Amino acid sequence: MDFSWTEEQEIWRKTVREFAQKKIKPRVREIDSNKKIPEDIVEEMAQLGLLAPTVPKQYGGSDVDWIMACIAAEELGRADISLAIPVLYLVEAAWGYIFSRYGTEKAKKEYLPQVTSGKAFVGIAVTEPQGGSDIVGAAKTKAVKKEGRWILNGEKIFISGVAESKKWGGIHLTLARTDPNSGHRGFSFFAVPLKNNPNIETTLFDDMGRMGISTGGFVMKNTVLHEHHLVGELNKGFYYAMEGFSAARVLIGATCIGAAEAALEMGMEHIKTRYAFGQPIGCFEGIQFPLAEHYTNIEGIKLLTYRAAWMMDKMYRENRFTHHDVALAAAMSKLRAPMYAFDVMNEIADWLGALGYTKEHSIEMGIRGVRSYSIGAEGTMNIMRIIIARELLGKEFLPYKNIIIR
Numbered sequence: 001m002d003f004s005w006t007e008e009q010e011i012w013r014k015t016v017r018e019f020a021q022k023k024i025k026p027r028v029r030e031i032d033s034n035k036k037i038p039e040d041i042v043e044e045m046a047q048l049g050l051l052a053p054t055v056p057k058q059y060g061g062s063d064v065d066w067i068m069a070c071i072a073a074e075e076l077g078r079a080d081i082s083l084a085i086p087v088l089y090l091v092e093a094a095w096g097y098i099f100s101r102y103g104t105e106k107a108k109k110e111y112l113p114q115v116t117s118g119k120a121f122v123g124i125a126v127t128e129p130q131g132g133s134d135i136v137g138a139a140k141t142k143a144v145k146k147e148g149r150w151i152l153n154g155e156k157i158f159i160s161g162v163a164e165s166k167k168w169g170g171i172h173l174t175l176a177r178t179d180p181n182s183g184h185r186g187f188s189f190f191a192v193p194l195k196n197n198p199n200i201e202t203t204l205f206d207d208m209g210r211m212g213i214s215t216g217g218f219v220m221k222n223t224v225l226h227e228h229h230l231v232g233e234l235n236k237g238f239y240y241a242m243e244g245f246s247a248a249r250v251l252i253g254a255t256c257i258g259a260a261e262a263a264l265e266m267g268m269e270h271i272k273t274r275y276a277f278g279q280p281i282g283c284f285e286g287i288q289f290p291l292a293e294h295y296t297n298i299e300g301i302k303l304l305t306y307r308a309a310w311m312m313d314k315m316y317r318e319n320r321f322t323h324h325d326v327a328l329a330a331a332m333s334k335l336r337a338p339m340y341a342f343d344v345m346n347e348i349a350d351w352l353g354a355l356g357y358t359k360e361h362s363i364e365m366g367i368r369g370v371r372s373y374s375i376g377a378e379g380t381m382n383i384m385r386i387i388i389a390r391e392l393l394g395k396e397f398l399p400y401k402n403i404i405i406r
């Protein structure tokens with residue numbers, strides 16, 4: 001066992017940190033207020049290889065492994081605690097990778113170089129108005145093949161990057177039923193372009209946080225797709241979605257750790273210089289003890305998260321560990337990191353006193369941003385608990401299986 005970073009990992013962290021601290025951090029309030037990631041930042045991210053970096057080089061990616069992908073996620077979270085830029089980064093890193101694994105050659109050549117150069121977006125569209133947790137029970141979107149084309153009908157909701165995809169171009173990997181009688185084995189994945197698509201109507205939500213990236217929905221009414229927009233094998237879409245969720249959850253863990261570390265650093269600066277009762281408030285045990293707890297917990301969750309990334313690298317590159325092993329590790333990271341980042345930020349807001357309740361300080365952007373990941377983006381906390389318990393007890397104990405065990 002070796003807990004040290006390689007030279008390559010250290011150089012990558014330094015490169016991303018320098019860029020993010022210099023170019024992103026000073027503009028987070030602007031991004032939050034304008035509800036938009038500035039184009040020059042997207043361009044520089046593309047130049048640095050920060051857009052879908054997990055994608056193979058032949059499609060414009062950097063073919064980075066998951067530890068490297070997590071390092072960048074952590075550094076972007078440290079710089080942008082509102083999490084808008086980390087969302088752009090991690091959604092594309094996770095789902096761009098899934099597309100690069102399972103998409104047709106024609107579709108990958110059409111979209112991935114555009115994504116990695118910042119001219120298109122790749123996202124995920126699973127959730128529907130009837131619910132996101134029980135997707136098998138709730139999903140109504142259907143795809144039917146007619147004369148060599150796929151016809152999609154249905155609605156996706158609470159989808160990240162709808163405005164970006166509509167403006168820039170790109171695709172959302174969209175889950176649709178292709179066999180209504182086969183439960184989770186009856187779904188397929190489709191690459192659905194939202195831009196200039198006359199048979200798609202989009203909507204946008206006014207979110208609580210991570211304002212720089214949009215959340216919206218889209219309705220497909222007889223949306224026609226070429227055959228090469230089917231991603232992977234027919235009726236395997238549910239499995240590809242679960243694989244992508246694991247990847248996204250590990251990156252979420254890393255980015256929430258980065259945001260929590262940044263918050264703790266801001267808090268430490270404040271408690272060393274803010275005086276009350278004749279001494280810096282950092283001298284009081286009521287302040288120091290939570291600091292020690294938070295630091296220890298962040299370090300623990302960081303280990304959990306990087307171990308999950310390491311397992312993914314072993315799975316993809318050395319054929320060790322299964323998707324179930326990775327799903328368990330990813331769920332543990334996603335269960336802890338967002339909620340914990342939220343707790344840390346709440347504590348720091350207390351330390352800041354009234355300042356923490358104003359927009360003079362960035363902590364409120366962090367609180368609004370990380371909440372998206374504990375509420376549900378890429379799976380709710382209870383769904384993480386269900387995955388963990390499923391891996392411990394076996395799938396016959398899944399709470400929604402309705403099987404009576406004697």
Ligand SMILES: Cc1cc2nc3c(=O)[nH]c(=O)nc-3n(C[C@H](O)[C@H](O)[C@H](O)COP(=O)(O)OP(=O)(O)OC[C@H]3O[C@@H](n4cnc5c(N)ncnc54)[C@H](O)[C@@H]3O)c2cc1C
Nearest residue numbers: 124125126127131132133158159160372376377378380382
């Ligand atoms: C900011 C944001 C961005 C998002 N981006 C995307 C995206 O890009 N693509 C996409 O497809 N989706 C996206 N989502 C949707 C997200 O995946 C869903 O919100 C999530 O899956 C939960 O679905 P739901 O909101 O319908 O809640 P529901 O599924 O209705 O769940 C409501 C509550 O019930 C609980 N619950 C449900 N079943 C059980 C159970 N068996 N046991 C215990 N508790 C249970 C849940 O944990 C939750 O607390 C996004 C969400 C947010 C907030």
